[in-house]
Amino acid sequence: MTKLTIRDIARLSGLSKSTVSLVLNNSPRVDPATRERVLEVMRSHNYVPNFAATALARGNTRLIGMIVPGLTWRLVAAINYGVASVVEDSDYEIILYTSTNDRDYGRVIERILASKLSTGLLVVTHNQPLEPLEELQRGGLPVVLVDTLGAQSSLPSVVADNYGGAHAAVRHLVELGHRRIACIEGPMEYQCCLDRTRGYTDALREAGIAVRPELVTKGEFAADTVAASTRALLDLPKRRRPTAIFAHSDITAYAVMEAVEDAGLKVPDDISIVGFDDLVSSEHVRPALTTIRQPFEEMGQQAARLLLSTIDPAPGDKPGANTADEPARISLSTSLIIRDSCTTSA
Amino acid sequence: MTKLTIRDIARLSGLSKSTVSLVLNNSPRVDPATRERVLEVMRSHNYVPNFAATALARGNTRLIGMIVPGLTWRLVAAINYGVASVVEDSDYEIILYTSTNDRDYGRVIERILASKLSTGLLVVTHNQPLEPLEELQRGGLPVVLVDTLGAQSSLPSVVADNYGGAHAAVRHLVELGHRRIACIEGPMEYQCCLDRTRGYTDALREAGIAVRPELVTKGEFAADTVAASTRALLDLPKRRRPTAIFAHSDITAYAVMEAVEDAGLKVPDDISIVGFDDLVSSEHVRPALTTIRQPFEEMGQQAARLLLSTIDPAPGDKPGANTADEPARISLSTSLIIRDSCTTSA
DNA sequence: CTGTTAGCGCATTCAT
């Protein structure tokens, strides 16, 4: 309300600004009684230190930036939630950078670099060139990538185990007796999709099943492409037609399900489907989707912790993620969520 | 990278700090040539004004706070997206306050008040007492509520037309020939739910259909309560059993659908269902859910615009939303999205 | 333990 300053508090408690400042910063060199008195004055007058002034004086804003590209907003709410849950327990706040269209993405980076507004940066599902970010990192701004889409870089990151997840999904299908298992891929310029396909082929090979190129098709995470691929798969001669499909994402799986229905076939009776992500909606789709759960919320939490600890290395902490020699790479395991979209092979 | 200051720029361009500052603030009293030269120097050296210093000097952080309670995180991604889309076109940034558990909600408000960190505040789906917010508003911090859950207050707000939406949903059912239409309510301490029920009863009355208390049941937005209510509805003697259900939310509708299936009945053949919200998943549920769409994204946009315009009243603008005499109340209309969960009454 | 003295980087009078 009224703009009390540290000076007012000093006057009101009969001390100097510096002493009050020491109290604010929990300095141990202040007499406990004095400290308590000052705190009381602050409380009763509802004093709160001015943010900008503090930031300017100490050269640190206590703000951590989180940048999330517009297109994926809806998919990453859980990540954001995870981040928020750990940041709110620190004395940092989150500042949210978003570019709702890719074109302006570069500008966002500038805005960040600009102003030294944030003390650290969390980058969620980044699908653009990494150089600008590495540049920021070199410039002294700690950066942590969350859900990198598999891109390789020298930046510390937190990701899900795409390879392992895909492997588990396909193994599940194999265990259900399926032999002709198709794969509908996402955009293969993403490393994460390469990893998923690798998990698919490895699981097949380990089961002694040959990988049939005709069963590995394009999806691009786009409903129409997926639908077309699905139809092509369904149009194969009966003996070569897949009895199960591993989709690179839940969204892809939804499109597959619709295409299968449109073809007059039933899921899972005629064809089993496994997705990847475990979006909230996958529980409500009918049949409920069997899928690989990515631990989004935990990814957010881990990333936030990682960032916070590199910003403020706690005494016991390891060197920190930003030592050029070895950036931290946290890979979280996924889990198979069995629901109703798969059944044993006829 | 290196911490260039306004002083460096001044030196590099052979001018004084003040002139550079004038350039930064687009002062017209600077020689165009000089201005261009300075800008060029800034550009080539990648200079960006320090955020904290600017904020301190002008007493305004150019940060707008957005507070969203943890529980609704997943539901409000679209609102956030809308907010972000307009804020990114201003020279403000968003700072995100979240309390992942309700207990700490009060602390969040303190954090905001504290530090004068934000210049304005956007409050999303606020389900807590409004006094603290009104207090902030009185203290000079512009506040705008988004999706108020219907609570009344002196604060400017942007909401969806809950009454109209419910009315349209039920009218749709009536037009399909239904006469026994049930309503499964959300938590009735929320004004928005009161409004939805009011829309329901009015639509019924206007169609000359009596409102039957036994058809209006508790849902509380909780899956198990909804399931129980649905079963009770289904257990009614055939002649009194509803042929359609209006659910206060999409989530509620999902639970209804599952309960109906569990009872061995079919949607929409045995019973039609309309939801409220139009979450993304409602398109993928089977049968796809007929529902009332809330324009979440637009709500976010409007709220952001409203807030921005109260912070920086543009010349042509209306007085602004925070004039105590008449807070702005923007009500956005909803729309009926017809999909597959409703059919004509037998 | 507490007070003094300088800045942090920029905006803003007021001169020139």
Place this chain on the structure above:
DNA sequence: ATGAATGCGCTAACAG
């Protein structure tokens, strides 16, 4: 049209 001086509110040596 530009420069000099002052202060925003706080932290951080350095004294005492």
